Amino acid sequence: MGKLKVSTTKLQDVKIIEPAVFGDNRGFFTESYSDKDFKDAGIDIDFIQDNHSLSTQAGVLRGLHFQRGEAAQTKLIRVVTGAVLDVIVDVREGSPTYKQWEGYILSASNHRQLLVPKGYAHGFVTLTDNVNFLYKCDGYYNAAADGGISFKTPELNIDWPIDFDQAITSDKDAAQPTFTEFEKDNPFVYGEI
Numbered sequence: 154m155g156k157l158k159v160s161t162t163k164l165q166d167v168k169i170i171e172p173a174v175f176g177d178n179r180g181f182f183t184e185s186y187s188d189k190d191f192k193d194a195g196i197d198i199d200f201i202q203d204n205h206s207l208s209t210q211a212g213v214l215r216g217l218h219f220q221r222g223e224a225a226q227t228k229l230i231r232v233v234t235g236a237v238l239d240v241i242v243d244v245r246e247g248s249p250t251y252k253q254w255e256g257y258i259l260s261a262s263n264h265r266q267l268l269v270p271k272g273y274a275h276g277f278v279t280l281t282d283n284v285n286f287l288y289k290c291d292g293y294y295n296a297a298a299d300g301g302i303s304f305k306t307p308e309l310n311i312d313w314p315i316d317f318d319q320a321i322t323s324d325k326d327a328a329q330p331t332f333t334e335f336e337k338d339n340p341f342v343y344g345e346i
Protein backbone atom coordinates (compact mmCIF):
# COMPACT_ATOMS: atom_id res chain seq x y z
CA MET A 154 0.00 0.00 0.00
CA GLY A 155 1.50 3.33 -1.11
CA LYS A 156 1.38 6.49 0.98
CA LEU A 157 -1.29 8.07 -1.21
CA LYS A 158 -4.90 6.99 -1.48
CA VAL A 159 -5.76 7.24 -5.17
CA SER A 160 -9.34 6.84 -6.40
CA THR A 161 -10.80 6.90 -9.86
CA THR A 162 -14.03 8.70 -10.75
CA LYS A 163 -16.69 8.15 -13.40
CA LEU A 164 -14.71 10.41 -15.76
CA GLN A 165 -11.98 8.82 -17.88
CA ASP A 166 -8.39 9.35 -16.57
CA VAL A 167 -9.44 11.60 -13.67
CA LYS A 168 -8.08 10.78 -10.21
CA ILE A 169 -8.70 11.89 -6.65
CA ILE A 170 -5.61 11.79 -4.47
CA GLU A 171 -5.64 11.84 -0.69
CA PRO A 172 -2.26 12.17 1.04
CA ALA A 173 -1.75 11.03 4.63
CA VAL A 174 -2.69 13.74 7.15
CA PHE A 175 -1.15 13.53 10.63
CA GLY A 176 -3.33 15.36 13.12
CA ASP A 177 -2.25 16.17 16.67
CA ASN A 178 -2.94 18.68 19.43
CA ARG A 179 -1.31 21.45 17.36
CA GLY A 180 -3.20 20.88 14.14
CA PHE A 181 -1.94 18.66 11.33
CA PHE A 182 0.98 17.90 9.09
CA THR A 183 0.76 16.59 5.53
CA GLU A 184 3.13 16.21 2.62
CA SER A 185 0.97 18.06 0.13
CA TYR A 186 3.12 16.88 -2.78
CA SER A 187 5.86 14.27 -3.08
CA ASP A 188 7.17 13.51 -6.54
CA LYS A 189 8.31 10.06 -5.35
CA ASP A 190 4.93 9.14 -3.86
CA PHE A 191 3.15 10.21 -7.05
CA LYS A 192 5.55 8.15 -9.17
CA ASP A 193 5.10 5.17 -6.81
CA ALA A 194 1.33 5.57 -7.33
CA GLY A 195 1.86 5.44 -11.11
CA ILE A 196 1.38 9.18 -11.68
CA ASP A 197 4.43 10.46 -13.53
CA ILE A 198 3.85 14.12 -14.36
CA ASP A 199 6.43 16.86 -14.59
CA PHE A 200 4.76 19.80 -12.85
CA ILE A 201 6.48 23.10 -13.71
CA GLN A 202 4.13 25.90 -12.58
CA ASP A 203 2.30 26.45 -9.28
CA ASN A 204 -0.75 28.73 -9.23
CA HIS A 205 -2.64 30.31 -6.35
CA SER A 206 -5.93 32.19 -6.54
CA LEU A 207 -7.89 33.81 -3.74
CA SER A 208 -11.64 34.16 -4.09
CA THR A 209 -12.87 36.43 -1.33
CA GLN A 210 -16.55 35.58 -1.44
CA ALA A 211 -18.82 32.57 -1.67
CA GLY A 212 -20.40 32.48 -5.13
CA VAL A 213 -17.26 33.30 -7.11
CA LEU A 214 -17.35 31.19 -10.27
CA ARG A 215 -14.20 30.77 -12.38
CA GLY A 216 -14.24 28.78 -15.62
CA LEU A 217 -14.67 26.77 -17.65
CA HIS A 218 -11.05 27.06 -18.84
CA PHE A 219 -8.43 25.15 -20.80
CA GLN A 220 -5.35 25.87 -22.91
CA ARG A 221 -5.25 24.79 -26.56
CA GLY A 222 -2.73 22.72 -28.48
CA GLU A 223 0.80 22.28 -27.16
CA ALA A 224 -0.11 24.52 -24.23
CA ALA A 225 -2.69 22.02 -22.85
CA GLN A 226 -2.14 21.48 -19.13
CA THR A 227 -2.58 18.69 -16.59
CA LYS A 228 -3.65 20.27 -13.29
CA LEU A 229 -3.35 19.02 -9.72
CA ILE A 230 -5.79 21.00 -7.63
CA ARG A 231 -6.38 21.52 -3.92
CA VAL A 232 -8.04 23.99 -1.59
CA VAL A 233 -6.30 25.19 1.57
CA THR A 234 -8.93 27.52 3.05
CA GLY A 235 -12.68 27.21 2.56
CA ALA A 236 -14.44 24.92 0.10
CA VAL A 237 -15.41 24.74 -3.56
CA LEU A 238 -17.41 22.65 -5.93
CA ASP A 239 -14.87 21.91 -8.62
CA VAL A 240 -16.39 21.00 -11.99
CA ILE A 241 -14.62 19.42 -14.92
CA VAL A 242 -15.88 18.39 -18.35
CA ASP A 243 -14.24 15.83 -20.63
CA VAL A 244 -13.97 17.70 -23.95
CA ARG A 245 -11.74 15.15 -25.73
CA GLU A 246 -13.59 14.11 -28.87
CA GLY A 247 -13.89 10.32 -28.94
CA SER A 248 -13.41 9.84 -25.19
CA PRO A 249 -15.78 7.30 -23.55
CA THR A 250 -16.85 10.14 -21.23
CA TYR A 251 -16.94 12.91 -23.87
CA LYS A 252 -19.20 15.82 -22.90
CA GLN A 253 -19.77 14.45 -19.41
CA TRP A 254 -19.19 16.62 -16.37
CA GLU A 255 -18.63 15.82 -12.71
CA GLY A 256 -18.42 17.97 -9.59
CA TYR A 257 -16.11 17.33 -6.64
CA ILE A 258 -16.08 19.03 -3.26
CA LEU A 259 -12.54 20.16 -2.51
CA SER A 260 -12.01 21.78 0.87
CA ALA A 261 -9.40 22.69 3.45
CA SER A 262 -10.79 19.98 5.69
CA ASN A 263 -11.03 17.06 3.23
CA HIS A 264 -7.47 17.54 1.84
CA ARG A 265 -8.57 16.07 -1.47
CA GLN A 266 -6.52 16.72 -4.57
CA LEU A 267 -8.04 16.44 -8.02
CA LEU A 268 -5.91 15.39 -10.98
CA VAL A 269 -7.38 16.95 -14.11
CA PRO A 270 -5.93 15.57 -17.37
CA LYS A 271 -5.25 17.54 -20.55
CA GLY A 272 -8.38 17.93 -22.61
CA TYR A 273 -10.68 18.73 -19.72
CA ALA A 274 -12.41 22.07 -19.30
CA HIS A 275 -12.13 23.18 -15.67
CA GLY A 276 -13.98 25.53 -13.37
CA PHE A 277 -15.14 25.95 -9.80
CA VAL A 278 -17.60 27.82 -7.63
CA THR A 279 -16.70 28.86 -4.11
CA LEU A 280 -18.97 27.55 -1.35
CA THR A 281 -17.41 29.74 1.36
CA ASP A 282 -15.70 33.11 1.63
CA ASN A 283 -11.91 33.33 1.38
CA VAL A 284 -11.02 30.34 -0.72
CA ASN A 285 -7.31 29.89 -1.29
CA PHE A 286 -7.11 27.61 -4.32
CA LEU A 287 -3.77 26.04 -5.26
CA TYR A 288 -2.83 24.06 -8.34
CA LYS A 289 0.19 22.65 -10.05
CA CYS A 290 0.41 22.58 -13.87
CA ASP A 291 2.64 20.62 -16.23
CA GLY A 292 2.71 23.46 -18.78
CA TYR A 293 3.29 27.19 -18.56
CA TYR A 294 0.52 29.76 -18.89
CA ASN A 295 0.12 30.88 -22.48
CA ALA A 296 -2.34 33.75 -22.92
CA ALA A 297 -2.56 33.14 -26.68
CA ALA A 298 -3.68 29.52 -26.08
CA ASP A 299 -6.23 30.41 -23.39
CA GLY A 300 -9.71 29.05 -24.13
CA GLY A 301 -13.05 28.74 -22.42
CA ILE A 302 -16.61 27.48 -22.50
CA SER A 303 -19.51 29.24 -20.80
CA PHE A 304 -20.25 27.70 -17.39
CA LYS A 305 -23.97 28.07 -18.19
CA THR A 306 -23.86 26.50 -21.63
CA PRO A 307 -27.14 24.58 -21.90
CA GLU A 308 -25.72 21.54 -23.75
CA LEU A 309 -23.69 20.48 -20.70
CA ASN A 310 -26.47 21.09 -18.19
CA ILE A 311 -24.07 21.50 -15.27
CA ASP A 312 -25.85 21.52 -11.94
CA TRP A 313 -24.05 24.49 -10.35
CA PRO A 314 -25.28 25.11 -6.76
CA ILE A 315 -25.85 28.82 -7.49
CA ASP A 316 -28.22 31.04 -9.46
CA PHE A 317 -26.42 32.20 -12.59
CA ASP A 318 -27.44 35.81 -12.04
CA GLN A 319 -25.76 35.74 -8.62
CA ALA A 320 -22.46 34.21 -9.74
CA ILE A 321 -19.47 36.53 -9.31
CA THR A 322 -17.41 36.11 -12.48
CA SER A 323 -14.79 37.84 -14.59
CA ASP A 324 -15.97 39.75 -17.66
CA LYS A 325 -14.11 37.15 -19.72
CA ASP A 326 -16.09 34.27 -18.18
CA ALA A 327 -19.40 36.08 -18.58
CA ALA A 328 -18.75 36.10 -22.35
CA GLN A 329 -17.31 32.61 -23.00
CA PRO A 330 -18.72 30.69 -26.00
CA THR A 331 -21.31 27.93 -25.76
CA PHE A 332 -20.29 24.29 -25.99
CA THR A 333 -21.75 24.14 -29.53
CA GLU A 334 -19.52 27.05 -30.57
CA PHE A 335 -16.51 25.42 -28.91
CA GLU A 336 -17.23 22.08 -30.63
CA LYS A 337 -16.93 23.64 -34.11
CA ASP A 338 -13.20 24.01 -33.51
CA ASN A 339 -12.49 21.47 -30.77
CA PRO A 340 -8.70 21.10 -30.47
CA PHE A 341 -8.81 17.97 -28.28
CA VAL A 342 -8.94 14.41 -29.63
CA TYR A 343 -8.93 11.47 -27.21
CA GLY A 344 -5.69 9.50 -27.49
CA GLU A 345 -3.87 12.31 -29.30
CA ILE A 346 -3.08 14.58 -26.37
Ligand SMILES: Cc1cn([C@H]2C[C@H](O)[C@@H](COP(=O)(O)OP(=O)(O)O[C@H]3O[C@@H](C)C(=O)[C@@H](O)[C@H]3O)O2)c(=O)[nH]c1=O
Nearest residue numbers: 204206215216217218219275276277293294295323325
Ligand atom coordinates in the same frame (compact mmCIF):
# COMPACT_ATOMS: atom_id res chain seq x y z
C1 LIG B 1 -4.15 31.30 -15.24
C2 LIG B 1 -3.10 32.44 -15.30
C3 LIG B 1 -3.48 33.75 -15.33
N1 LIG B 1 -2.56 34.74 -15.39
C4 LIG B 1 -3.02 36.14 -15.43
C5 LIG B 1 -3.92 36.49 -16.60
C6 LIG B 1 -4.85 37.55 -16.03
O1 LIG B 1 -4.25 38.83 -16.14
C7 LIG B 1 -4.93 37.20 -14.56
C8 LIG B 1 -6.25 36.50 -14.19
O2 LIG B 1 -6.40 35.41 -15.09
P1 LIG B 1 -7.77 34.63 -15.17
O3 LIG B 1 -8.90 35.57 -15.08
O4 LIG B 1 -7.71 33.73 -16.37
O5 LIG B 1 -7.72 33.75 -13.82
P2 LIG B 1 -8.67 32.54 -13.41
O6 LIG B 1 -10.05 32.82 -13.88
O7 LIG B 1 -8.46 32.25 -11.97
O8 LIG B 1 -8.06 31.38 -14.30
C9 LIG B 1 -7.93 30.06 -13.82
O9 LIG B 1 -9.23 29.50 -13.71
C10 LIG B 1 -9.29 28.14 -13.35
C11 LIG B 1 -10.74 27.71 -13.39
C12 LIG B 1 -8.39 27.30 -14.18
O10 LIG B 1 -8.72 26.19 -14.61
C13 LIG B 1 -7.01 27.84 -14.39
O11 LIG B 1 -6.29 27.06 -15.33
C14 LIG B 1 -7.07 29.28 -14.82
O12 LIG B 1 -7.62 29.35 -16.13
O13 LIG B 1 -3.81 36.37 -14.26
C15 LIG B 1 -1.21 34.46 -15.41
O14 LIG B 1 -0.35 35.37 -15.47
N2 LIG B 1 -0.81 33.15 -15.35
C16 LIG B 1 -1.71 32.12 -15.30
O15 LIG B 1 -1.30 30.91 -15.23
